[in-house]
Amino acid sequence: MTEFRHLPHSQNPDGELRRVGIEMEMAEISLDVIADSIVDLFGGVHQQDSPFEHHVTGTRFGDFGLELDSDLLKRREYLDYLENMGIEIDRDAEPHALENALSQVAGLVVPHEVVAPPIPHDALPELDRLRQRLQQEGAKGTHSSLFYAFGLQINLELARLDADHILHHLQAFMLLYDWLLSHSQADLSRRLTPFVDPFPEDYPRLILASGYHPDLSGLIDDYLAHNPTRNRPLDMLPLFAHLSPEQVDAAPVEHHLIRPRPTFHYRLPDCRIDEPDWDLSVPWNAWVEVERLAADPQRLGAMAREYLAAEPETLASKGQRWVEKVTDWLRS
Template structure:
C-alpha cells in the first residue's frame, strides 16, 4: 500500500460543520450482518428481548421482528433453498425446513435491518454485542465466511457523482483492504470479488466521462454479478431499470437507491471491530469523491503509475491526447 493511500485513509474526513453533521445523521443505511452459532429463531428472540417489537414467523428459518426501537429487522438462514414461497405446498415447506435443519450449521444466519438513520448504527453495534454474548460467532468460524454489508443510501441520480464515488473507492480499495484485515476464507470465495483489471483501468482513466447509458453498459458488461466489493447494480436499476435489464440481458432482482458495500469480515466478539468503524472508513471514500481536485490528482497519479503496463492502451491514449490538442 502506498504511503499516500494510508495517509488518505487516516486523514480524510467529511466536512465537520453542524449542518453537515445533521445531514449525515439523517442519511439512511441498511445493515446486513452474517453470523453462526445460533438459529434465526434464537436470534429473533434475542433481538426482541433487547429491542422490543413483535416476532413474526415467515417460515421455519426466517423471522421478522417488527416495530423494534430501530425499525424492522429480519433474521434468516442465508440460503434461498431453505425458504418457502407463499404458494408452496405443505410437502415443499417440510422439505425446505428439513434442508435448513440439516445445513444450519454450515450456512450463516443473517440479520438485516430496514434502512435506518446513521445515528442508529451504534444501537446496531450494541445489538451485535448482545448476540455475541449469547453465542453468535462471526469470522472466527472460517467455514461460514461471515461478512458485513452496508446498503448506503445515495439519492443523487447524476452519473458523474456515482462515477466519482466508484473512482474514489477503487483508488482507496488497497488501503481499505489492509485496514479491514481481510479474512482468508473470504478471499478464497466468490462472494466479494474485485473488479476486473480492464474495467478498473477504464474507470480510473481521468478522461473517462460517460453518460448514464454508457456507464450502465460498461458496468454491466464487466460486472454482471452482484458479487463485487462495491455492487452498483441495485443503485443503477433504481435509476433506470430498463437500461440495466437491457445491459444484463435479464431483470435485476435487488433494486434500491444504495451503494451495496460488501465487506469481507463480521468479527462478532472482537472489541476492535464495529459497524460504526466500518462506516467511518466508508466516509473517507465519500470525502475523496467530493474533493474533485484531489480526486483528479489521484486519478492522474494512478495513470502515471499504470499507463505503460498496457502498450496498446498507452498508444491509443497518447494518440487521443495528441489529436485533442
C-alpha cells in the same frame, strides 16, 4: 466502541438524513435468540414464517428480517434432492419437523443473516447495541472457521443521483480498494468465494482516465459491460436498476437477486461479530473514507493520476506499495 465518523454529505436528495441498511451474517446462534435480542432492545413482535425465515415487525426502527441464507432451504428444494437420493418424504406430515432438524444442521455452515431496516445513519450506534448483544449470546463471525465466509453489507442512500456524484464514488472506491482490503483484514475464505470478486483491471483504468466524463446512461452502460454481475465488492446494480431499469433489464445479470434502490451496496467487509475489538464502526468508518475522497476532487484527481502512472503488473499484484501510498494520502 470506536466513534462513528461523519459523512461529508449527510442528507439525501430529499433533504433528509441519509438512511443505511445493515446486513450481518453469523453462525452458532439460533434465529430465535436473534429475534429475542431484537425485541428486547428495540421492541416489536417476533414472527416465524418457517424454521428458516423469521421476522421481527413493528420495532422502533422498522421490520427486521432473519433467515438462514440459502435459497435451497427457503424454497424447500431440499425435498427434491432427498427424494432423488431415494429417501421417502411425507410432504404433508409435520411440515416443520424435518425443517427444524435441517435448520440446526445447516446453521453450522449456512449463515444466519440479520437484515436490519434502513435507519438514519446517525442511529448506527444504537444498532451496534444489537451487534454487542449477539456477540454476548455466542454468535460467531468470519474468522471463527475456514467455512465461515460471512460478510457484512452496507446499503447507504446516496446524497445525489447525478452521474458525476456516482462516478466520483466509483473512482474513490477503485483507488481505495487495496487499502480497504488491507485495513479490514478481509478473510481469505471470503476473498476466495465469488461473492466479492474484484473489479476487472481494465474497468478502474477506464473510469479513472482524466477524459472520462460520461452521462448517466453512458456510465451505466460501461459498468454493465465490464461488470455483468452483482458479485463485486461495491455492487452498483441495485442503484442502476433504480435509476435506469431498462438498461439493467437488458444486461445478462442476476435479475432475480437485484432489488432496485437508491443506495450503494458495499459488500466487502467481513462480519467479525465475535471479536471483542470489532464493532460496526470499523466497516462504516472505512466506507466514510471512500466518501471523503469522493468529495475532494483535487485529491481524487491526484491519486487517479498516480494510479494510472503505476506499472500495471504492480497494481495487479495487489502489492503493499500502493496500500502504503494510499495510507499516506489519507493521512495528509
